[in-house]
Amino acid sequence: MSAVLTRDVVKKFDDVPAVNGISLAVPDGEFMVLLGPSGCGKTTFLRIICGLEKQTSGDILIGGAVVNDIPPRARGVAMMFQSYGLYPHFTVRNNIAFPLKTQNVPRAEIEKKVEWASQLLGIGRLLERRPRQLSGGERQRVALARALVREPTALLLDEPLSNLDAKLRASARLEIKQFQQRVGITTIYVTHDQVEAMGMGDRIAVIDQGQVRQVGTPTEIYDDPADRFVATFVGTPPMNIVARNGGYLGFRPENFLPKDMMDDGAHTEFRFRVDRSEYLGSERIVYGAMEGFDPNQVITAKLPPAHVAEESIRPGEWHPFAVRNSALRHFDKDGKRTGRQ
Amino acid sequence: MAAIAETASKPASRFQFILDRRDVLGAIFVSPAILYVLLLVGVPFLMAVYYSLSAYTIYDPSWDFVGLDNFADILQDPTFQQTLYNTFIFTFGSQILGLILGKFGALVLLRPFPGRKLVRALVILPWAVPVALATVAWQWMFDSLYSVINWTLIALGFITREQAPNWLGTEHLAMLSVIIVNAWRFFPFAIVIFLAGITAVPQDVLDAATVDGAGFWRRNYQIIVPMILPIVAIGLIFGIVFTFTDLSVVFLMTMGGPVGATSVLGFAGFQTGITSGDVSHGAAISLFMLPVLLVVVVFMLRFIRRREI
Numbered sequence: 001m002s003a004v005l006t007r008d009v010v011k012k013f014d015d016v017p018a019v020n021g022i023s024l025a026v027p028d029g030e031f032m033v034l035l036g037p038s039g040c041g042k043t044t045f046l047r048i049i050c051g052l053e054k055q056t057s058g059d060i061l062i063g064g065a066v067v068n069d070i071p072p073r074a075r076g077v078a079m080m081f082q083s084y085g086l087y088p089h090f091t092v093r094n095n096i097a098f099p100l101k102t103q104n105v106p107r108a109e110i111e112k113k114v115e116w117a118s119q120l121l122g123i124g125r126l127l128e129r130r131p132r133q134l135s136g137g138e139r140q141r142v143a144l145a146r147a148l149v150r151e152p153t154a155l156l157l158d159e160p161l162s163n164l165d166a167k168l169r170a171s172a173r174l175e176i177k178q179f180q181q182r183v184g185i186t187t188i189y190v191t192h193d194q195v196e197a198m199g200m201g202d203r204i205a206v207i208d209q210g211q212v213r214q215v216g217t218p219t220e221i222y223d224d225p226a227d228r229f230v231a232t233f234v235g236t237p238p239m240n241i242v243a244r245n246g247g248y249l250g251f252r253p254e255n256f257l258p259k260d261m262m263d264d265g266a267h268t269e270f271r272f273r274v275d276r277s278e279y280l281g282s283e284r285i286v287y288g289a290m291e292g293f294d295p296n297q298v299i300t301a302k303l304p305p306a307h308v309a310e311e312s313i314r315p316g317e318w319h320p321f322a323v324r325n326s327a328l329r330h331f332d333k334d335g336k337r338t339g340r341q
Numbered sequence: 342m343a344a345i346a347e348t349a350s351k352p353a354s355r356f357q358f359i360l361d362r363r364d365v366l367g368a369i370f371v372s373p374a375i376l377y378v379l380l381l382v383g384v385p386f387l388m389a390v391y392y393s394l395s396a397y398t399i400y401d402p403s404w405d406f407v408g409l410d411n412f413a414d415i416l417q418d419p420t421f422q423q424t425l426y427n428t429f430i431f432t433f434g435s436q437i438l439g440l441i442l443g444k445f446g447a448l449v450l451l452r453p454f455p456g457r458k459l460v461r462a463l464v465i466l467p468w469a470v471p472v473a474l475a476t477v478a479w480q481w482m483f484d485s486l487y488s489v490i491n492w493t494l495i496a497l498g499f500i501t502r503e504q505a506p507n508w509l510g511t512e513h514l515a516m517l518s519v520i521i522v523n524a525w526r527f528f529p530f531a532i533v534i535f536l537a538g539i540t541a542v543p544q545d546v547l548d549a550a551t552v553d554g555a556g557f558w559r560r561n562y563q564i565i566v567p568m569i570l571p572i573v574a575i576g577l578i579f580g581i582v583f584t585f586t587d588l589s590v591v592f593l594m595t596m597g598g599p600v601g602a603t604s605v606l607g608f609a610g611f612q613t614g615i616t617s618g619d620v621s622h623g624a625a626i627s628l629f630m631l632p633v634l635l636v637v638v639v640f641m642l643r644f645i646r647r648r649e650i
Contacts (some may be wrong), residue, residue, distance in 0.1 A: 047548075050552055052499075052548055052551060052552065072551050072552045072554075073551070073552065073553070073554030073555075074554075079548070079549070079552045079553065081548060081549055082545065082547040083543060083545045084545065084549075085545035085546045085547075085548060085549030086546070086549075087545065087549075087550070087551075087564060087568075088544060088546075088568060089567045089568055098550075098553050098555075099552075099553035101556050102553055102554035102556075103554055103557060146549075146553070229561055250568075
């Protein structure tokens, strides 16, 4: 059964659609990531699920029941906000207890549950502090504890890592994922960061202009993008897309290699003029243009530096490069994926 | 090259760069403000202190030092006790009424509705209209014969003509009237304070409260009000200081009457010291504001510091 199910949800702000017909099923216990550029409607969609925004049309089902007209507090979902939304005048203990107090849970039970949630997140020693006395990572845990204390059907996270510095973000990513696996709670996680999406999601829904472009596991999204948008949004550097035969041909930079590095399998050759090459330690990014295609389109190749002969990527010269046929992706003139060749 | 060498070798005057020094420039900039406060607040204040310790009247302008006699005199005067009591009622009554009106006004003005911008602009009017003008208008509304309030109440059938209250001629009603007028003057300020406070509460916090199950009242009184309390307290300090020292509404509407029922410290000090010419007693009455305001301000500031979040 789906913990969260949406049917053709549309949300318009003054006739401008922010969410344009999203149907999505999130099974019980899944970690679903909504990935998309800023302004694509992913946060609006999350706010519709939890009831902070009312959809213009469509249905939201949580735990199998339609919740369209049910207020946020009764939907059984918890939400964690980008800047956490902790109550600054409450102690950590009262922050975590607040969702229970509003439901008139008996005091003894509140204490027990606060204890449980704070143990779960390892913040027992912070209970008497106020939010401003906590570090970014600690605040995040408190927000998570407050979200979990009601034991919701689903946990909604809105870009929870964007307020942390890069170093903390990596460890928090791991922590949230491990935590989600341990508790097994259905989670919907909104982010614009593909590293978070790829690293954490059981499945990813790529959203653009209020519509789901593709739903799939990280591998599916990366290897078999459904259209040009997904292909170029996921992956750094993005997939190379060139026009060919009225459609488009796509290949990942790491699959575009000097011909002499190819193994025996079937491959397609291209002549590649190297313009510039960047050495980044673990990889080398080479920029250039391909013969027979738009000379102004920059094509990138991502090479393992240790295995690349200097003369095969010398700038200013034409070199034979190739892509394995199994790594070529074809898109029709509208940018939709067509079958493999 | 030659030009540069010439400039560099020229012996610098000691004062050539004096204005580049932050401490000197800062002192120059801040000195007019300090002078202003010293001359127009400090000197009159010290004079008031001296007057209150002397036997100075306009009929007998002697500077004889009499110690605390003036204070002892006025403390024993039942009229003064009444005035002191009135001042507190007047101040806190109009502040509480103004805050309540301000809170609800702010909540209304936060919601989008057609013409909100116009209403937001108009709501500032009571604050912007000269006090004399506004008070005269109110005086007519409370007039014993032509009161539009009474006329409305009679027209609506709540009271008969015989029951019509004499707003400014009855002790408690007169106090209520000056409180209403003062609260009416104060509440746009309260609205601005509340609006500033409420819009400063992060949307994430409000959303979190909604998802956590807080309804309208809980969101307002457990989340918003505690969070904006420091800024509201600052507004309240201003309100208390201004109202406690104010004499304009009372002076223009009731002249302290009937029978001293609306006399406040500022008005009594003015009456005794200026109108009656008993400068020393007038100064002593006015100086009574000082300890009271000091206590209020210290208490409020400590309260804010404790509540700081």
